[in-house]
Amino acid sequence: MNIRTTISPDFTVIAGPCSAESARQVMECAEKLSAMGVGILRAGVWKPRTRPGGFEGAGAPALEWLCQAREKTGMKLAVEVAGASHVEAALKAGIDILWIGARTSASPFAVEEIAQALKGNDIPVMVKNPINPDVNLWTGAIERIERAGISRISAIHRGFSDIQESVLRYAPQWEIPIELRRRMPSLPIFCDPSHMAGRRELVGTLAQMALDMNADGLFVEVHPDPEHALSDSRQQLTPDGFRAMVSSLEWRREIHDADVRNLAPSRNELDRLDAQLVELLARRMKIVQEIGEYKHLNNLAVLQSKRYQNVSDSVAKLASEKGISEKFVRSIFETIHAESIRCQLENNKTQS
Ligand code: PEP
Numbered sequence: 001m002n003i004r005t006t007i008s009p010d011f012t013v014i015a016g017p018c019s020a021e022s023a024r025q026v027m028e029c030a031e032k033l034s035a036m037g038v039g040i041l042r043a044g045v046w047k048p049r050t051r052p053g054g055f056e057g058a059g060a061p062a063l064e065w066l067c068q069a070r071e072k073t074g075m076k077l078a079v080e081v082a083g084a085s086h087v088e089a090a091l092k093a094g095i096d097i098l099w100i101g102a103r104t105s106a107s108p109f110a111v112e113e114i115a116q117a118l119k120g121n122d123i124p125v126m127v128k129n130p131i132n133p134d135v136n137l138w139t140g141a142i143e144r145i146e147r148a149g150i151s152r153i154s155a156i157h158r159g160f161s162d163i164q165e166s167v168l169r170y171a172p173q174w175e176i177p178i179e180l181r182r183r184m185p186s187l188p189i190f191c192d193p194s195h196m197a198g199r200r201e202l203v204g205t206l207a208q209m210a211l212d213m214n215a216d217g218l219f220v221e222v223h224p225d226p227e228h229a230l231s232d233s234r235q236q237l238t239p240d241g242f243r244a245m246v247s248s249l250e251w252r253r254e255i256h257d258a259d260v261r262n263l264a265p266s267r268n269e270l271d272r273l274d275a276q277l278v279e280l281l282a283r284r285m286k287i288v289q290e291i292g293e294y295k296h297l298n299n300l301a302v303l304q305s306k307r308y309q310n311v312s313d314s315v316a317k318l319a320s321e322k323g324i325s326e327k328f329v330r331s332i333f334e335t336i337h338a339e340s341i342r343c344q345l346e347n348n349k350t351q352s
């Protein structure tokens with residue numbers, strides 16, 4: 001998508017209320033954002049709620065309020081669609097950009113229905129990550145939209161449901177957008193720091209992380225009176241709060257040849273260490289194989305849980321002595337152990 005704002009020439013900022021609530025609220029928000037140079041207004045018209053009974057959006061009349069705001073400010077309009085009827089209504093109203101929400105992108109049936117309704121209309125479509133951390137589901141949703149003939153697709157990383165307690169509402173799990181970028185290098189990936197944060201005080205921190213992760217743009221919830229917002233009240237910024245947040249961001253520059261030269265000695269050192277790590281892993285696997293043979297010949301089970309627990313505890317202790325994360329080292333050894341088990345099971349299969 002090459003719609004840019006004047007905030008930064010090579011970065012797209014989309015902002016607006018979680019929900020369009022009234023003609024006045026939409027207009028006030030659009031006027032304030034537009035005055036700051038934001039070129040695209042987001043607003044939910046149909047709201048997918050996890051539980052029934054909350055505000056479910058103003059529906060079709062809100063499309064009219066948005067069009068009035070566009071008329072006045074010249075902003076482009078982005079709305080969420082969750083099914084064919086939404087697509088039809090949004091296209092009929094001349095909405096400029098559609099987005100697919102996190103609860104919808106998790107359902108291939110719903111995404112397929114939207115894809116079918118989009119056929120023949122080359123409107124920009126943004127696909128939020130599904131609520132569960134599954135990069136294949138996200139990729140699949142994007143592919144379905146691509147197959148409908150949509151040429152301007154971007155992704156929105158809004159974080160994932162997580163059973164672990166956290167100050168954040170949705171866990172960023174940066175490895176997932178990193179993998180999406182590896183799979184689809186030319187796909188712009190926006191970050192929605194509002195839904196990740198869940199509270200306005202944290203939106204700026206997440207937006208800065210997104211810049212550091214090379215996001216192509218931000219998708220931020222801004223409401224003229226967030227305290228009284230009908231949805232996502234805690235995470236929406238006031239227009240002034242949004243201005244302050246954006247102006248506090250540190251913009252990272254492109255990497256230059258000189259940087260590559262400056263970093264080369266450290267990177268070469270890392271390459272040597274990585275080669276040694278692989279060499280050590282290969283040596284380790286060889287010993288694993290010998291142990292596996294012993295177990296097989298002596299009728300012992302492949303999995304020896306007590307031994308694994310000891311290995312995990314002792315590397316975690318070493319990690320903490322060396323000042324690196326215990327959790328990180330345990331998770332590496334979880335992978336190493338899983339591979340050791342896999343190889344031993346594989347060998348037993350071929351020997352029996
Ligand atoms: C939204 O952007 O207002 C929204 C409902 O987002 P999500 O689908 O990410 O929860």
Ligand code: MN
Binds near residue numbers: 232
């Ligand atoms: Mn919202």
